[in-house]
Amino acid sequence: MSDVSCSLPHAHSEQCHFQIAWTINPHMVPGSSDLEIAFTQHLNFKQLLRDAGAEVVELPFVCSAYDSVFTKDNALLLSSAGPASSVKPGASQLAVLANPLHGVRRAEQAGRKKALLSRGFSVVELPPQFKLEGGDLVVCAGHGIFMGHGFRSTLESAHALEVRIGVSVLPLKLVDPFLYHLDTALSVLKDGTAIACKRAFAPKSWELLVRSPWISKVIEVSEREALSFGCNLVQVGKTVILGSFLPGLMRSLKLQGYTPRYAPLSEFQRAGGSAACLVAEVHDHEALRSHAAGERSHATRESGLAGHTETLGLVTTSPTAARRSTSEYA
Structure with missing residues (x-):
């Protein structure tokens, strides 16, 4: 998770905190969030994560990048030591840095890269033509990654990601601008249960999702529940x-054997994000790669980029090589 405000002293430090200062999705209305409520909601959400058993690591807020509180958007985090919420000593940790569409989100990435390197991650950067945002990535544990495209990430990025990390990537086209990131329209629980809004997807992509062998069951949520960020869990x-109180979805989760908990996140939802956006989970890389070894590439088939891996221009920075540049975050 990210801090909600900047910890570095500077001339405008009192104003350097989460706020809605621009409009890059249909939910955003500049000035509509309440900072005091946002602080309280963030604190309560963080405590609820810990109460549930998560190990929560806080990354610094990126100076003047007001959306940097949404840490999932910044990178895909992978570990060779299995699923985790933080770096494990001796484990191989990989962060695939996002290439955001909007300049106000790209401004976060240098600071996030430094913070991730200081935590022991090797950082992979895709060339700028491959637009990829963490909010468009939904990991299906032990199987692969669903990648949304249509508003922020580009279809070609699926193949670039698949080549670099050796994990199956299945692109899904999004069609509702209010559900602009895949994680606003889809969540996949560890048992393969998909929480999804049909309206958000192009018809072919919806069929690919519900028929995917990665999915054991689909709980279809209404448009109202999706617009209340019910999938962003x-x-x-x-x-x-x-992040919203949704009785119908909560009943469905209980029937599946889960314990739903409600942590109000209204101030962050005004910016277009909720629970999932605020958390960058570390995923089990080995389990994903093992499954991919037996599958034909989804991304290559969809994007038509087979045979072009030599042109991807991937860059990797290791924690050791970047140690000097990350000292302020150590």
Whole structure:
């Protein structure tokens, strides 16, 4: 998770905190969030994560990047030591840095890269033509990654990601601008249960999703529930944390054996994000790669980029090589 405000002293430090200062999605109305309420909601959400058993690591707020509180958008985090919420000593940790579409989000990435390097991650950067945002990535544990495209991430990025991390990536086209990131329209629980809004997807992509062997069951949410960020949830063990109170979805989760918990996140939802956006989970890389070894590439088939891996221009920075530049975050 990210801090909600900047900890570095500077001329405008009192104003350097989460706020809605621009409009890059249909939910955003500049000036509409309440900082005091946002602080309280963030604190309560963080405590609920810990109560559920998550190990929460806080990254610094990126100076003047007001959306940097949404840490999931910044990078895909992977570990060779299995699923975790933080770096494990001796484990191989990989962060695939996002290439955001909007300049106000790209401004976060240098600071996030430094913070991740200081935590022991090797950082992979895709070339700028491959637009990729963490909010468009939904990991299906032990299987692969669903990648949304249509508003922020580009279809070609699926193949670039698949080549670099050796994990199956299945692109899904999004069609509703209010559900602009895949994680606003889809969540996949660890048992393969998909929480999804049909309206958000192109018809072919919806069929690919519901017929995917990665999915064991689909709980279809209404448009109202999706627009209330019902799909943008966080799972910790058998606990599922929602940023909105949605009785119908909560009943469905209980029937599946889960314990739904409600952590109000209204101030962050005004900016277009909720529970999932605020958390960058570390995923089990080895389990994902093992499954991919037996599958034909989804991304290559969809994007038509087979045979072009030599042109991807990937860059990797190791924690050791970047140690000097990350000292302020150590």
